Amino acid sequence: MREDAVSATPKNDAPQTQAPGVHPRPFWSLRPQSDRQSGDAVTSNFLLHWFPAKSFKASLAWGYSFWLGTTSAALLLLLTLSGLPLLFLYIPSVERAYASVKDIEYVVAFGAWIRAVHRLSAHLMVAVVFLHLVRVFLTGAYKNGAGQGQKREWNWVIGVGMLLLTLFLSFTGYLLPWDQLAYWAITVGTNIASSVPMVGASVRELLLGGRTIDQATLIRFYVLHCIFLPAGLGVLFLYHMWRVRKDGGLAKADHVALLAEKRPTEPSESKTYTLLGVARGTAPTVRTVSLEAPDTTVNSIPDLTRRLAIVILGTIAVVSMLSVFVHAPLEEPANPLITPNPTKAPWYFLWLQEVVTDTTIHLGSFTINGAFLGGVLLPSFLVALALAWPWLDRSPGVSAGVWFAASRKRQNAVFIAVVVLILILTFVGTFMRGPYWHFYWPWQQWPELPARI
């Protein structure tokens, strides 16, 4: 049928002698009439040139990846877009920062909405990037499968780096309004750094540009937030996507390929393979894993691009609408003299705050500061473990790209346990800690305490 479409439009596609990408039509088509047009759209469009001409149906499935990576990228795009006007409106000075944010909130046209979009996207991005990591782990998608020269583990490493950058971006943005919330969250956050033995105090001083949180700190966090961290994230993002292509697409694709390869060599022992083989009605002679296999692939344009558009535009639409209702808070101006009670870090660090509260250890006269144990050692250990995990995971390549693969049962269980523990601690820190960090049930009333000493 598609061949007919080609002959029906001979004017556009007839000259077979032309090199790909050089064709009479000045624009590519997002609604290609033929495979040729579809391929041309990939090669001649700058934005699409890094896409494959064909995509695996299985990789595009909503239920496999939940498109969390694309959603993160869409949120990053939205953060960049909403950040640009804020860049014009915000003044990174201790005297004027709070007033300029207040202006954005109450005076500037659409200012409150733009700020709400920026803040909501930031919070969502932390959550979605984390969920993306969870998805990649549970599907074993950092594992190399069928392809030659795959280095998926490195993309996992890049991904962990991007999660850390996302957290740091969010954290640096937290200080900028220069209100009480910001000031004390940063006080607690940077004091964790100073609990590192030997170098801690110097690290904190370098971070703050002095011994107290002041103008030097604000401008440091501002430049990190607006230039260095976004640039770093952008570079890693591009490399992340390039690696996805170099590694042969999503790990799901490998899974499909491995199944196809195994079929002739495994006659009837493995039920899984046999069942799938029967279901797909392919002869045992089919060894091909090539992208041309018509039953497993579709043209990237429009099938991949359509879904990309749905996810990206959908993300933007949802955040835009939510931001009308969810306003970004602005508390009293930062006051170094008054510590709010309770003082809480941003929610994604509250599991750590919960840990630093509980981990000070007294061994006789010897004391280990919980800030060091829970604030430095534990997160460093978790990150190091995450970075090393692709090399520690010894499960076979067939478990790449499969949700809850049987051969990865134990590590998945441990991973889920860690994730659940982090979520529980986050929940406790967010909803069950009142004045003086005392425990309260969410429905319990906090006691009335004087706001000032």
Added chain:
Amino acid sequence: MSNGDNRREFLIKVGIGGGLAALAGQGIASLRSLVPNVSYDAPTTVKLGPPAEFPDGLKFLPDERLFVFRDGNTFHAISAVCTHLGCTVRAEALSQPETKTVDGKPLRLTHRFLCPCHGSKYSGDGGNISGPAPKPLAWCHLSLAPDDGQLVADLARPVERDFRLTVG
């Protein structure tokens, strides 16, 4: 021939080396410029006011984050900076003040201290009782200014818990 090759290779190395050295110099200079040479932080030695203006018992000085205690004509000062993560602790008056021997000297305890951030508790002498605080609250050195007789606190100079300033 081989001489020319050697010379060429040598010059290539000099060129690459020079370029890398310049790059490293730029990097080092950029990073070093971020380490402040001058501190505009508040001074650590501060005048607190004439001793006579301090009430008997406790006075909290928010700017210095310091509790100043007066018992007759003796003074001592305890920092309000929590030793866990640097939040400002709050003083809570005890219903029944008690006198305890601290480091060999009697001390009247009128308050205890609570941290709003992570729930650390300190006794009236600054000792860490519970919560994540790893150390007792610091005691600060007090003196009288030679020029006008004001009380002077040296926030950067911790002292033992038997320190008292007696104003005669």
